[in-house]
Amino acid sequence: MRIRVDPDKCQGHARCYGLAPELFDVDDYGLSTAVDGGNVPPGLEDKARLAIANCPEYAIEEL
Amino acid sequence: MARTQPVERWETDFDVLDAGYIADPFSVWDRLRGTCPIAHTERRGSTWLPTRYEDVVALAHDVEHFSSQKIAVIPLDGDEPEEPVLAYGLPPISADPPLHTWTRRLLLPWFSHRRVEGYEGLTRTLCAGLVDSFASDGRVDAAGRYAQQIPVRVIAHVLGVPPEMADTFTGWVRDVLEFADDPERRARGGDALLDFFVAEVARRKTEPGEDLLSELLATEVDGAPMDEAIVLGTAALVLIAGVDTTWSAIGSSLWHLAGHPDDRRRLVAEPELMPLAVEELLRAYSPVTMARVVVEDTEFQGCPMHAGDKVLMNFPGANRDPAAFEDADRVVLDRALNRHVAFGSGIHRCAGSNLARMELRVALEEWLRRIPEFHLADDAEVTWAGGQVRGPRSLPVVLS
Numbered sequence: 001m002r003i004r005v006d007p008d009k010c011q012g013h014a015r016c017y018g019l020a021p022e023l024f025d026v027d028d029y030g031l032s033t034a035v036d037g038g039n040v041p042p043g044l045e046d047k048a049r050l051a052i053a054n055c056p057e058y059a060i061e062e063l
Numbered sequence: 064m065a066r067t068q069p070v071e072r073w074e075t076d077f078d079v080l081d082a083g084y085i086a087d088p089f090s091v092w093d094r095l096r097g098t099c100p101i102a103h104t105e106r107r108g109s110t111w112l113p114t115r116y117e118d119v120v121a122l123a124h125d126v127e128h129f130s131s132q133k134i135a136v137i138p139l140d141g142d143e144p145e146e147p148v149l150a151y152g153l154p155p156i157s158a159d160p161p162l163h164t165w166t167r168r169l170l171l172p173w174f175s176h177r178r179v180e181g182y183e184g185l186t187r188t189l190c191a192g193l194v195d196s197f198a199s200d201g202r203v204d205a206a207g208r209y210a211q212q213i214p215v216r217v218i219a220h221v222l223g224v225p226p227e228m229a230d231t232f233t234g235w236v237r238d239v240l241e242f243a244d245d246p247e248r249r250a251r252g253g254d255a256l257l258d259f260f261v262a263e264v265a266r267r268k269t270e271p272g273e274d275l276l277s278e279l280l281a282t283e284v285d286g287a288p289m290d291e292a293i294v295l296g297t298a299a300l301v302l303i304a305g306v307d308t309t310w311s312a313i314g315s316s317l318w319h320l321a322g323h324p325d326d327r328r329r330l331v332a333e334p335e336l337m338p339l340a341v342e343e344l345l346r347a348y349s350p351v352t353m354a355r356v357v358v359e360d361t362e363f364q365g366c367p368m369h370a371g372d373k374v375l376m377n378f379p380g381a382n383r384d385p386a387a388f389e390d391a392d393r394v395v396l397d398r399a400l401n402r403h404v405a406f407g408s409g410i411h412r413c414a415g416s417n418l419a420r421m422e423l424r425v426a427l428e429e430w431l432r433r434i435p436e437f438h439l440a441d442d443a444e445v446t447w448a449g450g451q452v453r454g455p456r457s458l459p460v461v462l463s
Binding site for chain 1: 168171172175176177338342399400401402403404406408409410412416417420
């Protein structure tokens, strides 16, 4: 599974980081990026889906 | 606080300061979503009240037609006179791009995850100390002696202003936000707050510190010191936005837990639920409504909005929309799908959201750790503030 945060949509709510800190990094301005090029380690797929489903800006997509 | 004429038709004559609405806005939104999802009123100027999630989010994202230059939910009679000394209002919240963009970038690092982790220790010590001060009293006003005491001290720390002045700061912020329909009180609080920051700015010119206010003063824009009106506006914003809002969220959450023993006991038994529970309590009891001003005549969802009209960013109502949330009026502590917009949506997402979340979580953790069992003394004694920020102002609870 691979995911990506759209930097044009992300507004820094940080819900993804709160739900799945293993999968996202957030910079000092709130912009979130998927770690490891968006590759989701096996076993963390549900967390990735949870992050996608809770983003208020619909900024996270599964590639 | 509200001194308003009774409302007969919410669709065409709503009033957010109606006492019944302040106590229970939820049933009004439910009704409006069925009859007239974007209500209108001429009270305090032509104003629109969207109640659907989809509409509120669309409005918040359309910053070209809906400007943030007038964000007060309760305008003064006629127009809002800008304080001459605050030529730019309270940026970035009352600014549109491009001023919004760079002033927001100055603030954001102060409320990043990493910084907020650094504020957690002092927040926890503060909360624990407050609980210790009343835990054996048997009864306490959880709003006045707990919720109200927390965010103001944390934000004072961030700004570098004296935490001993907490009650004074709270008084000014309440004057500005909560008693906004009383022009004299609003002006008095606003003037006092501004005078305070003018003096703090003057002091920092000779004695800079490690705080947000000092950093703003040292910031250069295009090779020149930042306009002092922007420094003052931003500092005032941080204090105003950092006090009433989170205090209200903490109070509403304690009100919910006092009246819902099943949720309270579950949270005590399953503390790992806290992060999800915090989001759910923020959704169900979102404190903050902002306003936008219509830039030019436009039609939105069939509503003829005219230049100068206000549109209320009803984030609390959006978060109760059954089209966006299953069982929207029920608190589900472990709600898994929760795209709530308690902190807004789009470019004005609350800059302090990480801080607010941490404060709410720590305030609930420290309360429940010492006081797992408590209930409302009498629901009739609970008083609520509404308008820009909704939350309990008096919350007597019995501690078991």
